[in-house]
Amino acid sequence: MHSLPCIILRGGTSRGPFLRLDHLPKDDDGRREVLRKVMGSGHVLQIDGLGGGNSLTSKIALIAPPSHPEADVDYLFAQVDVEGDQVDFSPNCGNMLAAVGPYAIETGMVEAKDQVTHLRIHNLNTRTLIDCQVPTPGGRVAYQGDTQISGVPGAGNAIKLGFLGAVGAKTGKLLPSGQVINVIDGIEVTCLDSATPVILIEAASLGWQGNETPAEMDANLEAMARLEKIRLKAGELMGMGDVRGSVLPKPVILSAPRTDTGTLCTRYFVPHRCHGALAVTGAITLAVATSVPGTLANRIALAAGTITADSLTQHVQLEHPAGFLDVEVEHENTDPMTPSRVSLLRTARKIMSGEVFIDLPDSVVMPPRT
Numbered sequence: 001m002h003s004l005p006c007i008i009l010r011g012g013t014s015r016g017p018f019l020r021l022d023h024l025p026k027d028d029d030g031r032r033e034v035l036r037k038v039m040g041s042g043h044v045l046q047i048d049g050l051g052g053g054n055s056l057t058s059k060i061a062l063i064a065p066p067s068h069p070e071a072d073v074d075y076l077f078a079q080v081d082v083e084g085d086q087v088d089f090s091p092n093c094g095n096m097l098a099a100v101g102p103y104a105i106e107t108g109m110v111e112a113k114d115q116v117t118h119l120r121i122h123n124l125n126t127r128t129l130i131d132c133q134v135p136t137p138g139g140r141v142a143y144q145g146d147t148q149i150s151g152v153p154g155a156g157n158a159i160k161l162g163f164l165g166a167v168g169a170k171t172g173k174l175l176p177s178g179q180v181i182n183v184i185d186g187i188e189v190t191c192l193d194s195a196t197p198v199i200l201i202e203a204a205s206l207g208w209q210g211n212e213t214p215a216e217m218d219a220n221l222e223a224m225a226r227l228e229k230i231r232l233k234a235g236e237l238m239g240m241g242d243v244r245g246s247v248l249p250k251p252v253i254l255s256a257p258r259t260d261t262g263t264l265c266t267r268y269f270v271p272h273r274c275h276g277a278l279a280v281t282g283a284i285t286l287a288v289a290t291s292v293p294g295t296l297a298n299r300i301a302l303a304a305g306t307i308t309a310d311s312l313t314q315h316v317q318l319e320h321p322a323g324f325l326d327v328e329v330e331h332e333n334t335d336p337m338t339p340s341r342v343s344l345l346r347t348a349r350k351i352m353s354g355e356v357f358i359d360l361p362d363s364v365v366m367p368p369r370t
Contacts, residue, residue, distance in 0.1 A: 001357055001358070001359060002357070002358050002359075002360055002366055003355040003356065003357045003358070004019055004020075004023050004024075004034075004038070004355065004356050004358070005019070005020065005023070005354075005355060006018070006019055006038075006050075006352075006353070006354060006355060006356040007103055007106065007107070007350065007352065007353045008050065008350075008351045008352040008353075009061075009099035009102065009103060009348055009349065009350050009351060010099065010152070010348060010349045010351060011061075011093075011095050011096040011097060011098040011099030011100070011346065011348045012094065012095030012096070012097075012098045012149065012151075012152070012280060012346040012347070012348070013056060013095050013149070013150075013151040013152055013276075013277045013322070014056050014057070014059050014093060014095035014096050015052065015056070015057050015059070015351070016050075016057065016058070016059035016060050016061060016096060017038060017039075017050050017060055017061075017356060018060075018061045018062075018063060018099065018100075018103045019038070019060065019061070019062055019063070019356075020062070020063060020064065021062040021063060021064035021074070021076055022064055022367065023366075023367065023369065024062065024366075024367070025364060025365055025366060025367065026367070028089070030364045030365060030366075031078075031087075032085075032087040033360065033361070033364050034358065034360065034364065034366075035060050035078050035080055035087050036080060036085060036087060037049065037358040037359065037360060038050060038060065038356055038358055039051035039058055039060070039080045041058070041080055041081055041082060041083070041084070041085065042083065042084070042085065043083065044082065044083055046058065046082060049358075050356060051080065051082060053082055054082065055079070055082065055270050055273065056275075056276065056277075058079070058080045058081070058082050059077065059078070059079055059080065059093055059096050060077070060078040060080060061075060061076075061077060061078075061093075061096045061097075061099065061100060061103070062075070062076040062077070062078060063075055063076075063100065063103055063104060063107075063109065064076070065109065066122055067122065067124075068122040068129065070120060070122075070129060071120045071121060071122035071129060072104070072109075072110050072119040072120050072121070073100065073104045073109055073110060073119065073121055073122070074121075074122050074124055075097065075100045075121050075122065075123050075124065076089065076123075076124040076125060077089070077091065077092050077093045077096060077097075077123070077125050079091060079093070079247055086245070088246060088247050089125060090125065090170070090246055090247065090248050091125060091196060091247055091248055091250075091281070092123050092125045092126050092128075092169070092195065092196060092281050093279070093280070093281070094161065094163075094195065094279060094280020094281045094283075094284065094344075094346075095279065095280050095346065097121065097123070097130060097132075097161060097280065097346075098159050098161060098280075098346035098347065098348045099348040100121050100132065101117070101119055101121070101132040101133075101134040101159065102134055102141045102143070102159075102348050102350065104119065105117060105134060105136065105141050106141060106350065106353075112136040112139040112140060112141070113136060113139070114136070114137070114138065114139055115135070115136065115137055116133050116134065116135055116136060117133070117134045117136040118131070118132070118133055119131075119132050119134070120132070126166075126169035126170060126195070126196075127169075128163065128164065128165060128166055128169055128195075129164045129165065130161055130162065130163050130164065131160075131161070131162035131164065131341075132159065132160070132161055132162075133159065133160040134159055135157040135158070135159070141350075142157050143156055143157055143347075143348065143349045143350060144156065144157060145157030145158060145347070147345060147347055149323075149325075149345070149346060149347055150277060150320070150322045150323020150324055150325065151276065151277035151320075151322035151323060152347065155347070156347030156348065156349060157347060158345045158346075158347065159345065159346050159347060159348055160343060160344075160345055161280070161343065161344055161345075161346060162341050162342070162343040163195055163284055163341065163342045163343070164340070164341055165340075166194050166195040166284060166288075166339070166342060167193070167194055167288075167337075167338065167339065168193050168194075169193060169194065169195050169196060169197070169281075170193055170196065170197050170240070170248060171193045171197055171238055171239055171240065172193075173193060174192060174193060174194065174288075174292070174337055175191065175192060175193075175292075176191055176192075176193050176197065176237075176238040176239055176240075177191040177234075177237040177238055179191075180292070180293070180294035180295055181294065181295075181296070182234070182237055184230045184233045184234060184237075185226065185229055185230055185233070187201060187205045187206070187230060188201075188202065188205065188296065189201050189230060189234060189296070190289065190295040190296045190297065191234050191237055191238050191249070192285060192288070192289050192292070192295060193238070193249075193285070194284055194285035194288040194289070194339070194342070195280075195281035195282075195284035195285050195342070196248065196249075196250060196279070196281035196282060196284075196285055197238055197240065197248050197249035197250070197285075198249055198250050198251070198252050198282060198285050198286070198289075199230060199231060199234040199249050199250070199251045199252065200252050200254055200286075200289060200295065200296040200297055201227070201230065201251060201252070201253055201254065201296070202253075202254055202255065202296055202300065203253045203254060203255040203265075203267070204255070206223045206226060206227065206253070207220075207223060208220070208223065208253060208255075208267075209255065210253060210254065210255025210256075210265050210267065211255065211258055211265055211319075212267070213321060214267070214273070214274035214275065214276055214321050215274075217253075217267060217274040218273055218274055224272070227251050227269065228271075228272065230251065231243065231249060231251050231271055232244060234249055235248075235249055247270065247271055248271075249271075250268060250269055250270065250271050250279070250282060251268075251269040251271055252266060252267070252268050252269070252282060252286065253266070253267040253268075253269075254266060254286075254296055254297060254300050255300065256300060256303070256304040256306075257304060257306060257317075257319055258319060259319060259324070261317050261324075262306065262317050262318070262319040262324060263290060263301055263306045263307065263316045263317050263318060264286065264290070264297060264300060264301055264304075264306070264316075264318055264319065265319045266278055266282075266286060266318050266319060266320050267320070267321070268282045268320065274321070275320070275321075276321055276322060277320050277321060277322040277323070277325075278318060278320035278322075278325050280325075280344065280346065283318050283325045283327050283344065284327060284342045284344070286316070286318055286327075287316040287318070287327035287328075287329050287342060288329060288339050288342060290307055290316055290329075291312050291329060291331065291336040291339070292336050292337065293309075293336065312329070312331050312334060312336055314328060314329055314330070315327075315328055315329075316328075316329065325344065326344065326345070327342060327343070327344045328342070328343045328344065329341075329342050330342070330343075
């Protein structure tokens with residue numbers, strides 16, 4: 001029986017264990033086996049581990065000292081399949097990211113300052129940098145506050161995240177297909193990569209209104225099958241190859257907003273189920289897309305009158321099944337293709353600190369604990 005020091009934290013609308021990367025095997029196969037055991041994957045309830053039987057609670061954050069000269073800490077995200085055996089290191093998770101700063105401070109990896117601790121996180125999944133501001137009055141992380149985010153009960157202290165240079169996080173290009181609009185299976189799509197690669201699709205083109213519940217969307221098997229067909233073709237157009245074994249790119253269904261303050265109504269897929277809220281990385285990509293002329297996000301928002309054609313979008317409010325998410329976009333030299341910083345607020349909460357125990361086969365070599 002092996003054990004690993006573990007802190008379980010909620011970050012944004014996700015929750016999962018935070019582990020030290022140097023406590024895991026150096027090879028990816030060994031790491032995947034450890035993470036499957038930690039979460040109890042292979043069972044619908046993940047009954048033998050820490051997972052919650054849902055993609056939003058089957059996530060792991062792996063933290064390490066910085067490997068980037070401008071960073072204070074490294075963060076590697078792992079999406080762990082609930083019933084299968086897949087552990088995907090390709091995406092980032094901006095919700096779990098919200099708890100990276102608190103974890104680093106709680107464990108002494110980053111020294112807390114009085115009032116607010118500023119740190120820079122290096123995301124190993126996308127090789128991008130994120131500025132993070134954590135409330136630390138008296139030199140301690142303060143989780144309680146009055147900031148509310150959709151999809152989380154109660155309120156918490158605001159943690160500000162600023163994504164730097166997120167354009168082309170996985171593909172190296174904002175428009176990896178080379179086009180603002182592609183036609184796949186007779187449907188117009190926008191393939192765009194900012195904080196994460198996505199395929200934007202207008203709801204009506206798949207027979208949806210766009211404001212259906214996640215359960216209603218998941219139940220439309222014909223539309224879901226067509227959505228996956230589009231995703232696979234889009235992966236090829238984006239230079240990502242065969243994406244059947246990857247959670248990327250993520251499909252996003254768009255329609256006009258249903259509220260007076262919303263910019264777009266969104267439904268985000270992960271990728272074979274509709275997300276109960278909206279991923280932070282997806283929100284960042286959508287916010288950037290509203291400023292890029294000709295994208296489906298830009299076209300729908302213009303038609304709805306929620307943005308104007310003669311100015312870059314600075315504030316974007318994205319409606320999702322659990323409420324809304326506000327995003328601020330800053331551009332270099334008023335160029336819509338070069339967003340310099342995309343910022344938003346999240347909250348986090350420490351839930352448990354201790355050891356997680358796992359059984360491992362002899363083939364998995366664990367590093368010595370120091």
